[in-house]
Amino acid sequence: MTAAIAAEGLRKRYGDVQAVDGVDLEVKSGEFFGVLGPNGAGKTTTLEILEGLRKPDEGSARVLGLSPWPRNSALLPRIGVQLQASAFFERLTAREQIVTFGSLYGVGAARADAMLARVGLADSAGTAAEKLSGGQGQRLAIACALVHDPELLFLDEPTTGLDPQARRNLWDLLREINAEGRTVVLTTHYLDEAEILCDRVAVMDHGRILKTDPPATLVRELDAPTRLTVESGRLTADRARELLAGSGTRADVADDGVTLTIATRTPAPVLALLAEQDALRGLEVRGATLEDVFLQLTGREYRA
Amino acid sequence: MTAFRSLARAQLLGWSRDRAAVFFTVLFPLLFLLLFGSLFKGASAPHITLLQNGPVVLFDSMTPDQRAQLNEEVTLVRDDDQADALEKVRNGDDDGLVSQGPDGRLVLRYSVADATRAATVQGVVNGIVQQANQDASHAPPTYVLQASQVEDLSTKPIQYLTPGLLGWAIATSGTFTAALTLVVWRKKFILRRLRLAPVRLPAVVAAPVAVTLLVALLQTAVFLGVATLPYYGLKLTGQWWIALPLVLSGSLAFMSIGLLVGSWAKTEQTATAAAQLIVLPMAFLSGSFFPLDSAPGWLKTISTVLPLHHLSTAMQNVLTRGGGWGDALPTIGGLLLFTAVLTLLAVRLFRWDDA
Numbered sequence: 158m159t160a161a162i163a164a165e166g167l168r169k170r171y172g173d174v175q176a177v178d179g180v181d182l183e184v185k186s187g188e189f190f191g192v193l194g195p196n197g198a199g200k201t202t203t204l205e206i207l208e209g210l211r212k213p214d215e216g217s218a219r220v221l222g223l224s225p226w227p228r229n230s231a232l233l234p235r236i237g238v239q240l241q242a243s244a245f246f247e248r249l250t251a252r253e254q255i256v257t258f259g260s261l262y263g264v265g266a267a268r269a270d271a272m273l274a275r276v277g278l279a280d281s282a283g284t285a286a287e288k289l290s291g292g293q294g295q296r297l298a299i300a301c302a303l304v305h306d307p308e309l310l311f312l313d314e315p316t317t318g319l320d321p322q323a324r325r326n327l328w329d330l331l332r333e334i335n336a337e338g339r340t341v342v343l344t345t346h347y348l349d350e351a352e353i354l355c356d357r358v359a360v361m362d363h364g365r366i367l368k369t370d371p372p373a374t375l376v377r378e379l380d381a382p383t384r385l386t387v388e389s390g391r392l393t394a395d396r397a398r399e400l401l402a403g404s405g406t407r408a409d410v411a412d413d414g415v416t417l418t419i420a421t422r423t424p425a426p427v428l429a430l431l432a433e434q435d436a437l438r439g440l441e442v443r444g445a446t447l448e449d450v451f452l453q454l455t456g457r458e459y460r461a
Numbered sequence: 462m463t464a465f466r467s468l469a470r471a472q473l474l475g476w477s478r479d480r481a482a483v484f485f486t487v488l489f490p491l492l493f494l495l496l497f498g499s500l501f502k503g504a505s506a507p508h509i510t511l512l513q514n515g516p517v518v519l520f521d522s523m524t525p526d527q528r529a530q531l532n533e534e535v536t537l538v539r540d541d542d543q544a545d546a547l548e549k550v551r552n553g554d555d556d557g558l559v560s561q562g563p564d565g566r567l568v569l570r571y572s573v574a575d576a577t578r579a580a581t582v583q584g585v586v587n588g589i590v591q592q593a594n595q596d597a598s599h600a601p602p603t604y605v606l607q608a609s610q611v612e613d614l615s616t617k618p619i620q621y622l623t624p625g626l627l628g629w630a631i632a633t634s635g636t637f638t639a640a641l642t643l644v645v646w647r648k649k650f651i652l653r654r655l656r657l658a659p660v661r662l663p664a665v666v667a668a669p670v671a672v673t674l675l676v677a678l679l680q681t682a683v684f685l686g687v688a689t690l691p692y693y694g695l696k697l698t699g700q701w702w703i704a705l706p707l708v709l710s711g712s713l714a715f716m717s718i719g720l721l722v723g724s725w726a727k728t729e730q731t732a733t734a735a736a737q738l739i740v741l742p743m744a745f746l747s748g749s750f751f752p753l754d755s756a757p758g759w760l761k762t763i764s765t766v767l768p769l770h771h772l773s774t775a776m777q778n779v780l781t782r783g784g785g786w787g788d789a790l791p792t793i794g795g796l797l798l799f800t801a802v803l804t805l806l807a808v809r810l811f812r813w814d815d816a
Binding site for chain 1: 463464466468472474478479649651654655657658659660
């Protein structure tokens with residue numbers, strides 16, 4: 158199977174800013190690939206180079222086996238790019254938008270209508286694009302990107318600004334799109350989104366890719382402690398430390414008056430101890446997340 | 462071709478739903494035409510009102526025929542309160558006050574606040590006195606003056622207002638449409654979306670251009686339709702339809718100005734302000750609203766380099782002065798050359814996006 162995207166040594170500089178500083182990337186055909194990074198990490202520039210909107214200063218990129226630069230009209234019909242939800246003609250209805258964009262690819266109105274129904278906008282076909290809700294706007298943008306049945310889909314922060322329900326709704330749609338065999342490349346601000354959707358994730362910062370792996374692998378390799386939390390009151394922090402030390406279990410204990418938190422790499426004996434003390438009320442066990450991976454890799458808070 | 466058709470359709474739909482755009486490109490200039498057309502209607506020689514204070518033999522002894530002839534130029538009102546009559550002349554309600562002194566001398570008091578009326582009232586009264594002296598001498602006049610204006614007798618302000626205001630309307634709509642389309646398409650990433658689609662650039666450019674040309678023809682039809690109503694009385698001459706290629710080349714020229722503005726401006730506000738700063742002074746300097754006949758020489762010199770001046774003049778020639786291709790072709794050529802130069806400049810400044 159050939160790679161959907163193969164990029165080597167991409168570099169792009171804007172004035173004094175080295176936006177992309179040596180990016181190597183390989184995305185397999187049919188993969189759901191996430192690019193994660195703080196604002197200004199170089200995600201968008203990397204995507205723009207792959208889409209053929211910018212010429213890299215250095216390095217080479219092949220998308221579906223073709224070169225995206227200069228503007229390659231053999232490649233364009235095979236990729237779909239979802240732009241911001243506001244990237245529509247003014248004062249046109251949802252249906253008029255998608256029919257117009259479809260016709261740029263030689264796609265008929267019937268296919269445009271089907272696409273509109275597919276993203277659940279059949280009832281809003283006559284609504285002006287400006288009047289659609291945030292979630293509907295994103296759906297329309299995705300429908301416009303999919304109208305010509307592309308093999309490879311680029312999504313730039315598709316769920317930014319959506320309410321939780323609209324987000325989940327969109328996740329289902331994106332999963333379906335990927336399940337049809339399309340390769341999806343997604344940049345996102347949200348680590349949970351990447352964790353749930355992506356087969357592999359590239360963590361970017363300062364124009365470089367720090368690590369590329371499946372989310373679960375990234376989390377596992379972090380080898381971070383598991384955090385167990387229970388209600389305060391049943392067991393004091395001092396007593397817990399005493400008991401843990403007595404049984405030879407290494408753990409950090411903290412109590413903020415509401416929650417007693419025990420962080421450990423060996424959760425089993427800690428759980429047993431809490432059960433013995435009848436202190437399991439309100440128990441939650443939380444493993445490391447992509448956020449912890451991110452913090453460790455970039456050494457800073459996630460600037461969403 | 463499909464790409465061009467659907468983009469043109471999208472542009473036309475968007476335009477027709479934008480009430481402000483329709484108002485400012487079609488109705489607003491038309492309102493100017495209606496307003497100016499009514500204001501300047503029959504504004505040839507001003508009609509004079511003359512006050513008569515006390516008995517004036519010259520007026521009182523007029524035959525009914527002479528009186529009727531006088532009434533065509535002058536409304537004569539008797540007002541024997543001298544102070545009141547002077548006040549009326551002073552504040553401009555009436556144009557002159559005539560009284561007769563004990564020695565038979567006629568005294569005319571007038572105000573110079575309005576130079577035209579002051580001159581007219583002197584001329585009229587002087588004429589009456591000369592005529593009366595002539596009649597009193599019972600001899601045929603030695604010299605006779607026959608005066609007539611050089612313009613066709615049907616020439617009215619509407620004959621220059623229509624081409625002038627139509628030129629301004631086309632300039633406004635061409636400049637604004639091109640500038641705003643470019644800025645909005647860039648800001649809203651529509652340019653980017655078009656760049657990512659397998660369409661050829663000419664189709665992308667041709668669509669809004671075609672729509673703007675269509676709007677220009679619509680403006681022309683509405684203008685000529687209204688101005689030729691009997692109330693406004695515009696009379697079109699022979700080859701008036703040569704105005705159509707003029708309108709189209711003028712529209713292209715102003716779109717190229719808009720393209721330059723849109724390539725440079727980053728926001729709609731900047732684009733609107735820049736376009737207005739170009740079009741409105743140009744309209745005044747080109748004589749779109751009033752003729753430049755009495756303007757100083759340097760101003761006329763400026764106007765000769767303005768495309769709108771040439772467009773309006775050529776349109777006036779073919780619409781109302783019996784002009785033909787000879788009047789239109791040099792202007793069409795000039796406008797197209799202007800378009801080519803500005804478009805080349807705009808292409809050099811063009812940016813796909815703001816980054």
